[in-house]
Amino acid sequence: MLIQTPDWVKHAVFYQIFPDRFAQSKQPHKRLLKNASWQDWHEMPTLQGYKGGDLWGVTEQLDYLQNLGITAIYFTPIFQSASNHRYHTHDYYQVDPLLGGNSAFKELLDACHERDMKVVLDGVFNHSSRGFFFFHDVLENAQHSPWVDWFKIQDWPLHPYDENFPANYGCWAGIRALPEFNHDNPEVREYIMEIAEYWMKFGIDGWRLDVPFEVKTPGFWQEFRDRVKAINPEAYIVGEVWGDSRQWLDGTQFDGVMNYLFAGPTIAFAASDRIVPQQVKGPSYEAYPSLSATEYAEKMQQLLQLYPWEIQLTQLNLLASHDTARLMSIADGDRQSVKLATLLLLTFPGAPSIYYGDEVGLPGGLDPDSRRGFPLETHWERDILECHRQLIALRHTHPALRTGTYRVLYAEAGIYVFARILENEEIVVAINTETTPANVAVFTNDLKSQPNQVLYGDGIARWHSVGESIQIKLSLPERSGCIFGI
Amino acid sequence: MLIQTPDWVKHAVFYQIFPDRFAQSKQPHKRLLKNASWQDWHEMPTLQGYKGGDLWGVTEQLDYLQNLGITAIYFTPIFQSASNHRYHTHDYYQVDPLLGGNSAFKELLDACHERDMKVVLDGVFNHSSRGFFFFHDVLENAQHSPWVDWFKIQDWPLHPYDENFPANYGCWAGIRALPEFNHDNPEVREYIMEIAEYWMKFGIDGWRLDVPFEVKTPGFWQEFRDRVKAINPEAYIVGEVWGDSRQWLDGTQFDGVMNYLFAGPTIAFAASDRIVPQQVKGPSYEAYPSLSATEYAEKMQQLLQLYPWEIQLTQLNLLASHDTARLMSIADGDRQSVKLATLLLLTFPGAPSIYYGDEVGLPGGLDPDSRRGFPLETHWERDILECHRQLIALRHTHPALRTGTYRVLYAEAGIYVFARILENEEIVVAINTETTPANVAVFTNDLKSQPNQVLYGDGIARWHSVGESIQIKLSLPERSGCIFGI
Secondary structure, three states, X not given: OOOOOOHHHXXXXXXXXXXXXXXXXXXXXXXXXXXXXXXXXXXXXOOOOOOOOOHHHHHHOXXXXXXXXOOEEEEOOOEEEOOOOOOOEEEEEEEOHHHOHHHHHHHXXXXXXXXXXXXXXXXXXXXXXXXXXXXXXXXXXXXXXXXXXXXXXXXXXXXXXXXXXXXXXXXXXXXXXXXXXXXXXXHHHXXXXXXXXXXXXXXXXXXXXXXXXXXXXXXXXXXXXXXXXXXXXXXXXXXXXXXXXXXXXXXXOOOEEEEHHHHHHHHHHHOHHHOXXXXXXXXXXXXXXXXXXXXXXXXXXXXXXXXXXXXXXXXXXXXXXXOOOOHHHHOOOOHHHHHHHHHHHHOOOOXXXXXXXXXXXXXXXXOOXXXXXXXXXXXOXXXXXXXXHHHHHHHHHOHHHHHOEEEEEEEEOOEEEEEEXXXXXEXXXXXXXXXXXXXXXXXXXXXXXXXXXXEEOOOEEEEEEEOOEEEEEEEEOOOEEEEEEO | OOOOOOHHHHOOOEEEEOHHHHOOOOOOOOOOOOOOOOOOOOOOOOOOOOOOOOHHHHHHOHHHHHHHOOOEEEEOOOEEEOOOOOOXXXXXXXXXXXXXXXXXXXXXXXXXXXXXOEEEEEEOOOEOOOOOHHHHHHHHHHHHOOOHHHEOEOOOOOOOOOOOOOOOEOEHHHOOOOEEEOOOOHHHHHHHHHHHHHHHHHOOOEEEEOOHHHOOOOOHXXXXXXXXXXXXXXXXXXXXXXXXXXXXXXXXXXXXXXXXHHHHHHHHHHOHHHOXXXXXXXXXXXXXOOOOHHXXXXXXXXXXXXOOHHHHOOOEEEOOOOOOOOHHHHOOOOHHHHHHHHHHHHOOOOEEEEEOOHHHOOOOOOOOHHHOOOOOHHHOXXXXXXXXXXXXXXXXXXXXXXXXXXXXXXEEOOEEEEEEEEOOEEEEEEEEOOOOOEEEEEEOOOOOOOOOEEEEOOOEEEEEEEOOEEEEEEEEXXXXXXXXXX
């Protein structure tokens, strides 16, 4: 079959927003809480409680995001939920009142679309919450509830809050706060499909799907795709699958996955022995142990062979998310690790996604620390922001960086060189992860041109003919990356 | 101050519907539950679980209601709730999906208005439910929830489900399923006001307020009235207050209350020694011990003096509700008790309200038995239905029965005679609750006319002049009532 993925994603730069922590509106708005005592924005996050970010605040920051070069936002959940991360959905049809409700979201969506920015929402369809109406009805009415078959009830009575007894219902990762849907029930299936359709018609541009691998019902995600794409054929569907995702990337389900197969090795290569092991333990990606350029090249080539090219171009590439530590903390504060990895992110096929705050060097260990309040401008790491801005701009300027083929030219020790090639546009990207300057000679007959214009970084590329071969002599400062164009 | 109450209520005949039990639609509709296993419609009700009545079903029965003479419906709660009576609100902005959701309600409301029927909803604003989003957030986030001050939290941790520990929050009647709002919080106050406004703008014709006496915040119900009437000056606001309600019937709060001060004595008089005491124990009304006509007259005259006349005309008079046993069961199946009391109901100032099924003689003891499924036509008590139909029609035909003054003419032993007088229209109502026919002579100079036309019943009224006095000689069959007009 012909695999089709949304074209806009191939050219997008995503920004992932954790809504409670990105921005709180400074404008007056009609709010349910008029004198809320939020948790201190700049204090360390805790598992419970809210810092009070909202969607009006995001709207106020659209200039900032647009200046950064962002063209799409992926929001972690925004629906009504009694948790600061909002993965415990209480109502799939209501944007959380703390965030401003459906009307604030509508404003934001319109404002994004006016700027030609896309908006992708997080759909948590494997499980709901203890307060979700239909599950709450089972709690209140037990066997007498008409909604019993919507969940995975194992025995009676249910124990939603008392850890001294078995929960007696299927819940995600054994967490009683997260009762799982019974997707085999056609009513549940239809219920979820209609949620997806509702928000598509509301105007969103796609869905990021939380733990979709947990849904085993045959045809579920195929139907999901069909119904979503029937409303908007250019909708983006991206699954949270951490490992080999071929099962879902056959063209009938998702357009891509959150590309942790990119994130792990890229961190392992860029940060190398600076990695703080406890910051990468837990999340299911291989950011440790460190990788040589040779090993990294192998991983990237394997990854690029794993899925069809049309899928590669709409993968959601990332270095960090709400589910991982931030690279700044993984690399123990080493800014160059962040810059190197960011260069690899922005030059890889597939849509890069920047986790809010990463662009200004916000640190953060594993959850909940990775969900800090967006820092005051006085605390921004200006060089990291500038690095992001430049690399994003380059990606937008050079189609080859977005949809060009990816060819590894050199990978030895800490030096990694590859080309992105689209028709006549050829771009060479070179990384030196070592702590000393590097001078390497790369033999290649793969390129038609001789890119030696420095688009980014402080390296030098000199081209020579050596017999029948073409050779690039690269001078690369320590722990830095360069991009050369024609 | 000039007290103003809605004119339409003075002329209305209400029908109280318990939505899970009145009618289930026979037409196909889009439903979340396609193969619901409802509790058997005709089996005895239980505290938990649903029989599956819905609002589409009500719409299908509007012909029936209109033929009966009903001009207004009071619905017990219809908002999303995990209880069959739906007094445990989960979402004040959603009509329960089992009932058909907001769209089914909109259809019903439009259909009612096309027939010039009014719709009054039940507002449960003292407490919510354990699954109500804002309370659920407190359960999930404890001290960290921004909604803590919306409720009456006393200590931590909360124990919403474990009866072995104190609940640690204020809940109505000590029932942990019903966390009480903190109405002193201006945010809560505003939240509730906006719910009231939302549904007024949606098109409802008024609010019945559940346990409003529990809300002690100064000015709360005054503001409620002001904001509701600002949207519709003819809106009806009726409180659930069982006893002396002068505190709320000063013209600044409610237009009336559920008139249990009428219900209790009327049952005690009409059913007399047929009353099954355990069926009237519990509810806060005095339906026992039995009353003589003399005592009944005194109660009615006290009641009519308790509130301004403008309020009297918009009281919600009733014989039974979801909170009481039905008169048929209170009177141990005695149909004449039902008919006598119904006659008193339909001839009293204020809007009569018929509890669904009472008009066809449905029995039912105290909750949950008083909430049976509406019976099949084969089980209707035809004579009781006919009695309702006639009395309702008479009330609609004769303005004096609605807004005429009420004057007791005679009250001795089991015989009670009164007149309703409006300008030139004078109507005499006579009740003989005794088990033998009665012949009584009533002296009166209060009437300008001599009503002797039998409008209802099988009695005879003969008028005589005796000196300066006028005398009516009434012949009344045993346990029956008569209405005489001019």
